[in-house]
Amino acid sequence: MLKAYKFRLYPNVEQRIYLAKTFGCTRFVYNRMLAERIKSYEENKALDIKAIKYPSPAQYKTEFEWLKEVDSLALANAQMNLGKAYKNFFRDKSIGFPRFKKKTNTNSYTTNNQNGTVYIENKHIKVPKLKSMIKIKQHREFNGLIKSCTISQVPSGKYYISILVDAENIQLPKTGSKIGVDLGIKEFAITSNGEFFHNPKYLKKSAKRLAKLQKDLSRKQKGSNNRKKAKIKVAKLHEKISNQRKDMLHKVSTQLINENQVIVIEDLKVSNMLKNHKLAKSIADVSWSEFRRILEYKAKWYSREIIVAPSNYASSQLCSDCGNQSSQTKNLSCRTYICSVCGMIMDRDINASKNLLKLAI
Template identity: 40%
Template sequence: MKQKRAFKYRIYPTPEQQHMLARTFGCCRFVYNWALRQKTDAYYNKQQRLYYKDLSTMLTELKKQEGTTWLNDVSSVPLQQALRHLDKAFLNFFEGRAKYPTSHKKRNKQSATYTCSAFTWKDGHLTLAKMSDPLEIRWSRPLPDGATPSSVTITKDCANRYFISILVEDEIEHVPSIETSIGADLGLKSFVVLSTGEVVGNPKFFHKDEKNLAKAQRRHARKKKGSKNRDKARLKVARIHARIADRRRDFLHKLSTRLIRENQTICVESLQVKNMVKHPTLSKAISDVGWSEFVAQLEYKADWYGRDLVKIDKWYPSSKRCFECGHLLDSLALDVRQWTCPACAVHHDRDINAAKNIRSVGLTVLNACGEAVRPGRVLSRSGKTQRSRKPSR
């Protein structure tokens, strides 16, 4: 089945291209913040709602005004896409998936999206609008045969690295069905414990670089504001953060892909991470482990390859229930890693027992749904099909 898929690569623009990209990033940021202010003021002052069509018309008039004619120096397509991104941000806010949109900052990650009318794709070379030379792309993996980009997104992160995300339509075939199924118990001591007994340790990427990061941040804080030395120190801090994020992302992708390829059904807990990070002592460790991103990757990969992902209710007592006889303990402290069932005298490892219970309940939900739902489904404990979240570009 054909689906839109983004392929991300590292690019190395020339100094002239960097200058044009910097101007484009700045114009996109200005338009986004300007449109956000227009929508906010129109609602609170006039009780009116402005949509993409209204803002697009206002942007055309803005380009003609004295003092903002420099918006015409860059391609108009990324500016229009900035309005669409703001429209999507408000949609996510009203549907409860995100907070109210905030202004884009100059020091944060910068991005600009070009549709097919604003770039030229020929023989594997991509040339953006307002540029004469194609971008130098490091092709770490090939694009699908015959693929034609529908849009590209240029990104510059805080470590001054440039990336390009190429969106194409790809034919993703479902992998052959197998009979294996697993339950996965997510944790902090071990990243995930599977019902098969396999234990995947927690890499603790942030914890390993925390001392180096603290040292770099102290050096950055001592520099004079506005100086070149302060900018160099900021860049060192950003590179440490980028190193942590890259290693975590690589680990999560490799693990989620392996679990998807080796199992037909994967059962996990639906954790409320945004509430769990409020814990006074475990918030840093919870943020470091990356549960939300791991489950999100399992969701869209299950949809791609025809696997089943079942989410168990977060209140299900998977750790306190004996897998052998079903006895439920009244309480089980977090520091108790092993316990013996008082009913059947079976000795349990806390995490393995929880993973087995998660798998059992997940298969019950899956069997109750029958074949009414296509492969690649994502189910909650109630049997309700959920929409998988595609990877961001």
């Protein structure tokens, strides 16, 4: 089973120069090939797209010799990524046409482990074309064959490497436990057995600090070193908020996966919910979509089952005892479900999670 492991890199000055060259060359090849594809399509609209032949990165090297200084596999992967994006657009127009890559503070390139050219030794990692090994902070051991790796630089200036490994799948012991999980804003997650996972609201807690740093940034002269320093401060705070959120999502998802065989969740249309401007920031901060993605791939790893409730399943409006449907909980200020038929009184979120659990029984 393929698994990805992400680690921090600490390149020296020489290695940073090489990485910057590779980032730039892969971006150049991607943009150049995209421009030629657009030109060829406009000139040959009547022809079959698959029949049109495009230049390869190897052909570019004769015209632009400086491309030879970087990893050829990185350039080949840039070509593959563009090919996938191009085919996906013609397969489904809603995906959107490929865009030109801009020179920003976020850079990355992917290379393959061809003939064992990527390996870790003495807290350093070897990557193709680079003679010296880069220092790596490997906080987690893994066993398996390295297939590829993606080196990236984030806006804060830090470097990371994501290593794709064909690793052995570790099976967790089976448990007969089933659980319904209702997601919310006041509390991040509420389970059918009455357990509450608190919503830490990291963005809200850092809002004042973020506003001050952004205000400082706006006052700096464009192109100045002080502006660059202020920009890094803003990026570091955004990165901290993102890391705090990811840490919480992984801890909650791991606990649910370890303790339960079947987990039932809602099919939330987050993109539609973000149109509510009063709640958009809170919904974005709670990261329901990312939580579902993490749950699903961990369930696949450890042979757990994820059941997604139908989008029209009104879990918060149904009485978990008698099944009566009431519209009282459409008002978000109503925190207690009171059934007018059987008289049941229960916290609205626990009631919703119990209704979700019924889909697993």
